[in-house]
Amino acid sequence: MKPDAPTLVDMTTHDIDLAVRATGLVKQFGDQRAVDHIDLEVRRGEVFGVLGPNGAGKTTMLRMLATLLHIDAGQALVFGHDVRAEPHAVRRLLGVTGQYASVDENLTATENLWLFARLQGLGRAEARARGAELLEQFDLAEAASKPISAFSGGMRRRLDLAASLLTRPPLIFLDEPTTGLDPRTRGQMWDTIRDLVRTGCTVLLTTQYLDEADQLADRIAVIDRGVKVAEGTADELKSSVGQSTLQIQVADPADLPLVAEEVRRLLGEDVVLTPEARRVNVPLARTDQSVDVLVALRDRDVAIESVTVQKPSLDEVFLALTGHDTQDPSHDDVTTTDPTDQTDLQMEAAR
Amino acid sequence: MSSLTVPERGEMSVSDPTADLPSRVGLADTLSQTLTLAWRATMKMRRSMEVMFDVTIQPLVFTGMFAYIFGGAVAGDVDSYLPLIITGLIGQTVLTACVATGVQLRTDMDTGVFDRFKVLPIARIAPLAGPMVADLLRYFIASVLTFAVGIAIGYRPGGGVLGVAGAVLLAMLAGWSLAWIFTLFGIVGRNAQAVQGISLLVMFPLTFLSNAFVPTDTMPGPLRAFAEVNPVSLVITAIRDLANEGAVTGNVGWALLGCAVVIAVFAPLSVRAFNRKM
DSSP, rough: OOOOOOOOOOOOOOGGEEEEEEEEEEEOOOOOOEEEEEEEEEEOEEEEEEOOOOTSSHHHHHHHHTTSSSSOOEEEETEEEEEEOOHHHHHHHHHHSSSSOSOOOTTHHHHHHHHHHHHHTTTHHHHHHHHHHHHHHHOOGTTSSSSSSGGHHHHHHHHHHHHHHHTTSEEEEEEEEEETOOOHHHHOOOOOOHHHHHHHOOEEEEESOOHHHHHHHHHEEEEEEEEEEEEEOHHHHHHOOOOOEEEEEEEGGGGHHHHHHHHHHOOOOOOOGGGGGEEEEEESSTTTTTHHHHHHHTTOOOOOOEEEEOOOOHHHHHHHSSSOOOSSSTTTOOOSSOHHHHHHHHHOOOO | OOOOOOOOOOOOOOOOOOOOOOOOHHHHHHHHHHHHHHHHHHHHHHHGGGGGGGHHHHHHHHHHHHHHHHHHHHSSSHHHHHHHHHHHHHHHHHHHHHHHHHHHHHHHSTTTTHHHHHSSSSSHHHHHHHHHHHHHHHHHHHHHHHHHHHHHHTTOTTHHHHHHHHHHHHHEEEHHHHHHHHHEEEHHHHHHHHHHHHHHHHHHHHHHHSSSSSOOGGGGHHHHHHHHOHHHHHHHHHIIIIIOOOOOOOOHHHHHHHHHHHHHHHHHHHHHHHHHHO
């Protein structure tokens, strides 16, 4: 059962304010519909996140908008230019960085940027200067004349992004920009994307991670099996599945009723008790409320064994929006193997 | 690793999305993009020399081998076979180099960088034509080496320096034209192995059902008919006229026409197949 998608489309928005306007996009691969009547409006200057699990149709949709895949039905406009009718004009407005680095393995970083700059009509001197400038900005100057095969994953992504920015395109597509990166490199990539937006760029990014969409995107569309199931800000999406959860494990199960009482007094909320695991789950409107609860429990001399605060995960958002989890798009049922997880999921879904 | 920050600068602002945009690539831009991609292909050749084996080792080995194995049987002695076989081998070697053009294109198309070529506002033909322009260098090396080995084992081209230079030029032009056939296979083939397979299947009849190694007049009727209109035969005949006689004959005209026909048929097919893949 799919709840109606909460849409935030402002009907008074004019085309000129839109970087991307897609209506009824369809892509059919054999008898499988990879993209099924998706509407999308990306406003100029915003970061728009497309969130979904593997195989949801995110990349397919992005490739259609980027003139890389034929649009089977529907219409897509990029700054008012029809993607199907004017692919060349659309390509001039776009920078695309794919899931896998699309740079030339046989060339050095400098040579790669020079190649792509020259192909886009920059003069020799300009191409050289712009390449050097970008290598400096992306912290690649030291590796400028090394072969790409010696680059780390993060360096490749950065070079790839630099190659997309040579002509300062007003619209950037980022296909899962941090998938496979370590947390530190991921944070650096996020900073880079934020800086990009500061220069006036519009960014359309796909991601599997709710926290990435949360960190970067002004608005998010959730896509599942080729269908848009929800759209809104990160806060709107998260409130549709509930806020953070404080999970407390007490030393003595006899304390559990006391915990429940304190929480009701402090937050006015009913808790979910799991006596066999000596555990309570406390729904929090704000994460800092966890401190009030813990302080109160210490005052009542409740011995606590462990404490965790969990934010809703993509899995939970997904479960709430689509009725199935992210890992198994072929089933509508919840198939969670870990019984404790299932308790959490059911609790989130119940709200 | 130091932290990654983009300095805020006025000049970093993006280009205006509402500016007028050309809907096609002009001829001058197409040419410049092709040459840029040819530069890329030569950089690649320089860094992986094994792709040059078919135009270096092969002419060295095949020229001596064919001359000494077939010479006595076909022409009575090696020396009188040389004017026939050296020019024939140029056709054969260049054709082999064309096969590599297609296979390398397939390998290249499977790498990530082609995705970027597809999304750049460049002429659709440039990623095809660029490597083909760079391959002119390979055809040049192949034909010059074949002539050199021939001369080393006693071949004396009657056309002199100018005749040989003309023959080399024609061989390069023919290589570029015939490469369109294998470029098409490169685009439509499932993978590099498949492309290699189809290409060899086409290359062998084109080479052996020609006048490259033996005169066509001993072949049975239908084979002979094919051998005489085979563009490879037309090119080899013209190369013989240039290198051995120093004469720009009607055969050179026929060879050029043959090349033009191959381009007229296979270039549009290749570009269309390529666009469909893109």
